[in-house]
Structure formats: structure tokens, C-alpha cells
Amino acid sequence: MPDTSLRDQLGGVFSMRSDQVAFLSRMIDTHGDIVKIRVLGIKMIMLNNPDFFERVLVRNHENYDKNTFLFRAVEPILRGGLIGNVGGEPWRRQRRIMQPSFHRPKVAGFAENMTDETSRMLRRWDREYESGDVVNVSTELGQLAMRIVFRSLFGADVGSRGDAIEEMFLEANQIVGAFFRFPFPPLSWPTRPHRRLNWIIRTMDGFVSDVIRKRVASEEDHGDLLTALMNAVDEETGTGMTPLQLHREVLNIIIGGYETTSNSVAWLIYLIGQHPEVQARLHAEVDSVLGGRVPTFDDVPRLQYTRMIVDETLRLYTPAWQTMRRAIEEDEMGGYRIPAQSDIYLNMFTLHRHPDFWPSPHTFDPERFTPEQIANRPRHAYIPFASGPRNCIGKHFALTELTLILAMIAQAYRVEIPDDRRSVEIEPLITMHPKGGIHTRMARR
Numbered sequence: 157m158p159d160t161s162l163r164d165q166l167g168g169v170f171s172m173r174s175d176q177v178a179f180l181s182r183m184i185d186t187h188g189d190i191v192k193i194r195v196l197g198i199k200m201i202m203l204n205n206p207d208f209f210e211r212v213l214v215r216n217h218e219n220y221d222k223n224t225f226l227f228r229a230v231e232p233i234l235r236g237g238l239i240g241n242v243g244g245e246p247w248r249r250q251r252r253i254m255q256p257s258f259h260r261p262k263v264a265g266f267a268e269n270m271t272d273e274t275s276r277m278l279r280r281w282d283r284e285y286e287s288g289d290v291v292n293v294s295t296e297l298g299q300l301a302m303r304i305v306f307r308s309l310f311g312a313d314v315g316s317r318g319d320a321i322e323e324m325f326l327e328a329n330q331i332v333g334a335f336f337r338f339p340f341p342p343l344s345w346p347t348r349p350h351r352r353l354n355w356i357i358r359t360m361d362g363f364v365s366d367v368i369r370k371r372v373a374s375e376e377d378h379g380d381l382l383t384a385l386m387n388a389v390d391e392e393t394g395t396g397m398t399p400l401q402l403h404r405e406v407l408n409i410i411i412g413g414y415e416t417t418s419n420s421v422a423w424l425i426y427l428i429g430q431h432p433e434v435q436a437r438l439h440a441e442v443d444s445v446l447g448g449r450v451p452t453f454d455d456v457p458r459l460q461y462t463r464m465i466v467d468e469t470l471r472l473y474t475p476a477w478q479t480m481r482r483a484i485e486e487d488e489m490g491g492y493r494i495p496a497q498s499d500i501y502l503n504m505f506t507l508h509r510h511p512d513f514w515p516s517p518h519t520f521d522p523e524r525f526t527p528e529q530i531a532n533r534p535r536h537a538y539i540p541f542a543s544g545p546r547n548c549i550g551k552h553f554a555l556t557e558l559t560l561i562l563a564m565i566a567q568a569y570r571v572e573i574p575d576d577r578r579s580v581e582i583e584p585l586i587t588m589h590p591k592g593g594i595h596t597r598m599a600r601r
């Protein structure tokens with residue numbers, strides 16, 4: 157199997173810290189779609205081909221679990237919740253219990269939270285900004301995504317703590333993101349940022365325990381995700397979650413559902429602001445489908461071009477851009493032997509820009525997502541929500557949210573990226589951030 161040279165192994169220590177994505181892209185350009193990466197004593201096999209992704213995530217998924225250094229490293233944060241759960245029967249049971257709470261009818265019920273919160277944000281923009289003001293939309297959209305996930309989970313119980321919790325989340329993400337770029341010292345070492353991270357986790361725990369405790373005492377059905385999860389039972393055993401497991405899953409849902417969507421909307425705004433012709437078509441679609449009214453869940457399938465913009469944005473700036481698996485038994489891929497116990501590194505950012513499947517891969521072009529073009533590509537060339545049994549449980553929630561938010565912003569505003577803000581670097585933290593945020597000129601339509 158192609159291997160990183162000694163020079164790259166040594167240089168990789170610096171490169172992974174300064175520009176991880178460029179380093180990994182270079183390894184693929186040099187060696188092809190399967191390559192051994194070795195940096196700082198960490199060994200992993202990086203894959204970059206739709207067939208290989210399909211093998212790991214779908215066809216031979218039973219052979220791959222999450223017992224990898226990446227998930228072990230974030231265990232103090234995810235603590236056995238669905239995202240980092242190693243796999244096997246404990247994961248399967250949790251997923252069985254939780255899956256119905258994310259089915260279509262449930263998501264339909266959350267759509268109103270999404271449109272209500274977006275309307276509130278737009279009304280505030282109308283009050284606070286003059287038409288033509290330049291706004292850092294990343295901050296605004298972070299708040300919006302947090303409010304939507306909190307309101308969907310806790311109904312009215314979020315209260316005034318939402319803003320403080322959002323700030324803590326951002327800070328935690330910076331600390332963990334820095335750790336991912338350079339995983340030393342371990343999170344368990346009491347450095348200043350790691351102590352701060354622990355404090356944030358304890359504060360979040362306090363908040364979540366508080367809400368759950370009140371809920372258990374009240375026994376009321378609040379019609380939110382928390383109630384659904386509290387009442388959810390495993391259809392095979394008839395048992396539900398313990399309060400501790402529920403607590404962990406709530407935190408995993410916040411972690412899975414906040415940053416990913418907030419960054420996606422920021423990139424959406426950036427890309428339509430850079431492409432006036434796409435924005436004009438978007439405006440034409442939302443005007444004709446919605447005629448000025450607030451969209452509903454049933455409008456989502458009709459907002460076809462809006463959805464194509466969403467899909468193309470998730471390709472270019474795929475939020476959950478990397479993950480890992482461990483090969484339990486030996487396997488084979490592309491004629492190469494994958495030894496048992498290998499760490500497998502899956503990078504969706506490079507996969508989604510693979511030149512064999514994406515002509516002009518770095519160009520924004522929503523036309524890639526017409527039904528004809530989708531049919532002409534291998535299915536696993538595009539997997540922003542992963543694939544197979546461990547795909548994103550919140551996929552429909554997220555796609556509904558992104559489509560509704562984009563449609564509502566487009567109904568109200570024309571966005572334009574000022575010349576001095578057009579070049580935005582990616583910041584690969586846990587999710588793919590726009591470095592310094594997205595600044596746009598917002599003109600009321």
C-alpha cells in the first residue's frame with residue numbers, strides 16, 4: 157500500500173498543525189485513493205474513493221467500529237452517546253430507541269420551530285440593521301441554529317441561558333478543534349484550555365440535568381424531542397433509556413445538530429452572495445413557490461433549486477468533514493490488504509472534491525444536483541451525512557432546516573459579499589468553519 161515518505165512524516169507534524177486539509181490533499185494527490193498516513197506515531201489508512209467509503213460504511217459495516225483514537229480522544233465529551241458510541245449491540249439498541257424520534261412526521265413537527273426562530277431573527281435584522289449594512293452572519297446564524305436545536309429539544313425550557321450556552325459551545329469547539337489538529341497533550345491533561353473545557357462540560361451537564369429533572373417531575377408531554385426521547389422504548393425489549401443515557405444523548409444531539417447546521421448556513425449565504433446568478437434563480441423560486449408567505453414543511457419538496465444550492469454547499473464545505481473507523485478483522489480494498497485493527501481515516505472534504513467525480517471540483521455549481529447529474533455519479537461520491545446504518549440520525553432535520561432558513565433569508569434579503577470579504581479561508585475544526593466568519597452586505601428586497 158502507498159505510504160507517506162519519511163520527509164512527509166516529519167513535515168506532517170508541522171503541516172497537520174498549520175494546514176491539515178492541504179497536507180491530506182497532498183498525500184492523496186501524490187499517492188492515490190488509498191494511502192498510509194503516519195504522523196507523530198499515529199498510523200492510519202486514508203481512503204478517498206466512493207467504493208472504499210461504501211465498503212467501510214455499508215457493504216462491510218459490521219467489520220468497522222468507532223474504537224479509534226479520534227473517538228477515544230473525545231470520549232470525555234461524547235461519553236457513550238450515539239455519535240461516539242463504539243458500535244455493536246449497545247449502539248444498535250440506542251439507535252433503535254432514538255430513530256423514531258427523527259422520522260419524517262417528527263421532523264415535520266419541528267419545522268415550525270425552524271421558521272418561527274428564523275422569522276424572529278429576520279425581524280431583529282430589520283430593526284437592528286440599515287439596508288446595505290455589512291453583517292457578520294456567522295454569529296447571527298450560530299445563534300439561530302442553537303435556538304432551533306434547543307427549542308426542538310426542550311420546547312420553552314431553554315430560557316435566557318441559551319446565549320451563554322452558545323458562547324460556551326463555541327469556546328469548547330475551539331479547544332477541541334485545536335486538539336484535533338495536534339492531538340497532544342491528551343484532553344485529560346490539566347492544561348489551561350483543557351481545564352476550561354472541563355468547566356464548560358460541567359456547566360452544560362448542570363443545564364441538561366436541570367431540564368431533565370424538571371421534566372421527570374412534571375410528567376407533562378411538552379411535544380418536544382426531549383419528551384419523545386424520554387418516552388421512547390426499544391421495540392425489541394420494551395425498555396427505554398436510563399436518565400444517564402438520556403442525558404448523554406441530549407448532549408450528543410446538541411453537539412451533532414448545532415455547529416454543523418450553523419456553519420452550513422453561513423457557507424450558504426457566502427456562496428449565494430458570491431454568485432448573483434444563482435441568487436437570482438433562488439429568489440425567483442422562493443417568490444413563485446411561497447408568494448411571500450412563511451414556508452411550511454410541505455413546501456420543502458417544492459423548493460427544488462433551493463435544495464440544490466444546499467446540496468452543493470454541503471459538498472464544497474462539508475461540515476462533518478472527517479471521521480474514523482477501526483477494521484475489526486482483516487479486509488481488502490482496491491487490491492490492498494487492510495490489516496485487522498487498522499485505523500481507517502475517512503475525509504469527506506477531499507472525497508467531495510475528487511476530480512474523477514466532480515469536474516472543476518472547487519467551483520460552486522448547484523447544477524451538479526439535478527436528478528440526471530446525481531444519477532450519473534456513484535452514490536458514495538457524495539456523503540455529507542455519511543452512509544449506511546451509522547449515517548446521521550438528524551439528516552432530515554438538517555436538510556429541512558437548511559432549506560427553510562435559506563428560503564426565508566432569500567425571501568427577505570439580497571446578500572452581497574463586499575470585495576474585501578470575498579476571500580474566506582476554511583478553518584477545519586470539529587466542523588468546517590469559515591475563518592473569521594462570513595461578512596455580507598444585506599439589502600432588503
Ligand code: HEM
Pocket residue numbers: 238239240251305408409410412413414416417420474475476478479480540541542545546547548549550551553554
Ligand atoms: C448539515 C448538518 C449535519 C451534517 C453535515 C451531519 C453529519 C453527520 C455525519 C457525517 C455523521 C456520521 C459521523 C460518523 O460516522 O462519525 C453524523 C452522525 C450523527 N449526527 Fe449529524 N449532521 C448534521 C446535522 C445533525 C443534526 C441536526 C442532528 C440532531 C438533531 C445530528 C445528530 C447526529 C447524531 C446523533 C449522529 C450519530 C448517529 C449514529 O452514530 O448512529 N446531526 N452526522
